[in-house]
Amino acid sequence: MTDVVATAPAQITPALRARRELPTWRLLLRRPSFVIGAMILLFWIVCAVFGNAIAPHDPLAQNLLSINKPPSAAHWFGTDSLGRDVLSRVIVGARTILIITPLATLLGTVLGTALGLAMGYFGGWLDTLVSRLVEAVLALPAVIIAFLFIVALGASITTLIIVIGFIFTPLIARTVRSAVQVERQLDYLSSARLLGERPMRIMFVEILPNVIPTVVVEFTVRLGYAIFAVATLAFLGFGVQVSTPNWGSDINASYGLLGAGFWWTTLFPALAIAFLVIAINLVADSVQQAAAG
Amino acid sequence: MARYLLRRLGLAVVTLWILSLIVFVAGQILPGNPARAVLGPLAAPSAVRALDHQLGVDRPLVTRYLGWLGGLLHGYMGKSYAYQSAVEPFIRAALINSAKLGALALVIIIPLGILGGVVAALNYGRAVDRVISLTGSSAATVPEFVSGIVVIVVFGVTLKVLPVTAAAGAGAPFLTQLRYLILPAVPLVLVLFGYIARMARAGTIEALESDYARTATLKGLKRSVVIRRHILRNSLLPTITVIATQTGYLIGGLVVVETLFNYQGIGKLIFSAAIAKDFPMLEAGVLTIGVVYMIATLAADMLTFSLNPRLRVEGLE
Numbered sequence: 001m002t003d004v005v006a007t008a009p010a011q012i013t014p015a016l017r018a019r020r021e022l023p024t025w026r027l028l029l030r031r032p033s034f035v036i037g038a039m040i041l042l043f044w045i046v047c048a049v050f051g052n053a054i055a056p057h058d059p060l061a062q063n064l065l066s067i068n069k070p071p072s073a074a075h076w077f078g079t080d081s082l083g084r085d086v087l088s089r090v091i092v093g094a095r096t097i098l099i100i101t102p103l104a105t106l107l108g109t110v111l112g113t114a115l116g117l118a119m120g121y122f123g124g125w126l127d128t129l130v131s132r133l134v135e136a137v138l139a140l141p142a143v144i145i146a147f148l149f150i151v152a153l154g155a156s157i158t159t160l161i162i163v164i165g166f167i168f169t170p171l172i173a174r175t176v177r178s179a180v181q182v183e184r185q186l187d188y189l190s191s192a193r194l195l196g197e198r199p200m201r202i203m204f205v206e207i208l209p210n211v212i213p214t215v216v217v218e219f220t221v222r223l224g225y226a227i228f229a230v231a232t233l234a235f236l237g238f239g240v241q242v243s244t245p246n247w248g249s250d251i252n253a254s255y256g257l258l259g260a261g262f263w264w265t266t267l268f269p270a271l272a273i274a275f276l277v278i279a280i281n282l283v284a285d286s287v288q289q290a291a292a293g
Numbered sequence: 294m295a296r297y298l299l300r301r302l303g304l305a306v307v308t309l310w311i312l313s314l315i316v317f318v319a320g321q322i323l324p325g326n327p328a329r330a331v332l333g334p335l336a337a338p339s340a341v342r343a344l345d346h347q348l349g350v351d352r353p354l355v356t357r358y359l360g361w362l363g364g365l366l367h368g369y370m371g372k373s374y375a376y377q378s379a380v381e382p383f384i385r386a387a388l389i390n391s392a393k394l395g396a397l398a399l400v401i402i403i404p405l406g407i408l409g410g411v412v413a414a415l416n417y418g419r420a421v422d423r424v425i426s427l428t429g430s431s432a433a434t435v436p437e438f439v440s441g442i443v444v445i446v447v448f449g450v451t452l453k454v455l456p457v458t459a460a461a462g463a464g465a466p467f468l469t470q471l472r473y474l475i476l477p478a479v480p481l482v483l484v485l486f487g488y489i490a491r492m493a494r495a496g497t498i499e500a501l502e503s504d505y506a507r508t509a510t511l512k513g514l515k516r517s518v519v520i521r522r523h524i525l526r527n528s529l530l531p532t533i534t535v536i537a538t539q540t541g542y543l544i545g546g547l548v549v550v551e552t553l554f555n556y557q558g559i560g561k562l563i564f565s566a567a568i569a570k571d572f573p574m575l576e577a578g579v580l581t582i583g584v585v586y587m588i589a590t591l592a593a594d595m596l597t598f599s600l601n602p603r604l605r606v607e608g609l610e
Binding site for chain 1: 304307308311312315316319423426427430431434435436437438439440442443445446449450451457542544545546548549552553563564567568575579582583
């Protein structure tokens, strides 16, 4: 590819060449979907980091004289069943999920990439065994596997990261494996093998750099699903048992009152989750398109 | 064809066996003592030990696994700790309820997803295509309970046009049951739309670029005829497979949707069993889901096989 571009610069107009030489992140900034997604994501990251400073009220302060009050000038998103300010809880609630999900996705991506490299490169029994495991994992909805293990291990930030990371591992491994199998057909691998390079070096030095775009795309897509999983587990009552507010757990505590007309305590944290996952999806989609060229 | 199907069946059995191991191990590492959970915190230790023995949980792990597996092969799924009776009737009733909800969701989503994908493909690269694709992938990452809450707030609480629980009561007329299932079906539809639309889009784009589509156009057929007779027939094959594999996903969504709408289906059954540490119920429920998924996947394979004559000669792989 690079040879073609290098030997035939005459046919490429200056404008086109300038565009082609832009680094990937500059190309990303030209996509409106990426810019919108990144801005929403940035907003939530700011909330996660500086939440307590931005929040208009103390998210933990109870006021039993004004419980379940609808949105008003004093409480934009209303108050919950303990009289706490819903807006403040939504702002501060970004933190837990934004700590757990990137770490869980990272764990799954690192383990999955290593496993996928080995499966694709060695093939054989390892490939067969892990492929069966992926099938078995896919036969069960991820949320069910996750809650089986969370019930067993107890919900803490660490167990959530490990369980979700482990569930993602075979799924990411499968994608990386397909990418590795494409690479295996190429000449540079035969050359490396003829040069006597060892398997470890071939996998991590020769193949890995070439499958990095796949890995990056997989990471961004999986990040959205990690949020899906963590939020769903919290909604089912397997949220992290910490004092900081958490969107899914807040919804779990309040959705029973929906039928009674107290919609604000449930709807606003739900919309927060929706905006976060849609933002990540917009970013993931742009990265995917940029990686595809 | 027979050899291929046998191979698929063998692989499905192996996968189910791995699944049974996962389910059993997960069930065993659940903390807490089942007898204690049944008898309550005030029961005497001797009573707890006696019930432990009666339930068989004091036997070695391997013995219990083999006993459980042997029972399964004879169609006996175990006895619920919480209800002190066989789990099969509970599983059966829940499965029927879930099947109703799942069927409604599929009846809406299959035509909608295919339509979305085909429209996107016919407008390849244009704004319509981007909007459909981005909407689909975004909807797929929004958790079911989030979209469920939004439709409850809009249609149930604000407009008051549809019921906010899914329980129509036993023996209710078909249309009443249907009315109660509309809101719970929406989140399932939203989550699956993206996948089905994406597959239909990819299949249609491939078919549009094919030689036979060009030939059909060049010999003067109308565009609508080319699309209907030549393109759709080929583009929908991969979509059928994806619909089947998404059945597993659909069931995962059922856990959440059935909890949110308080609907007595298999998802809520598993969830309640996990909370109550009712292992036999939990294991039977999870394994049932695995079996349903395997059957759906096998059915999809056979359907793909019978719809695509080329595979009958070459075999899939």
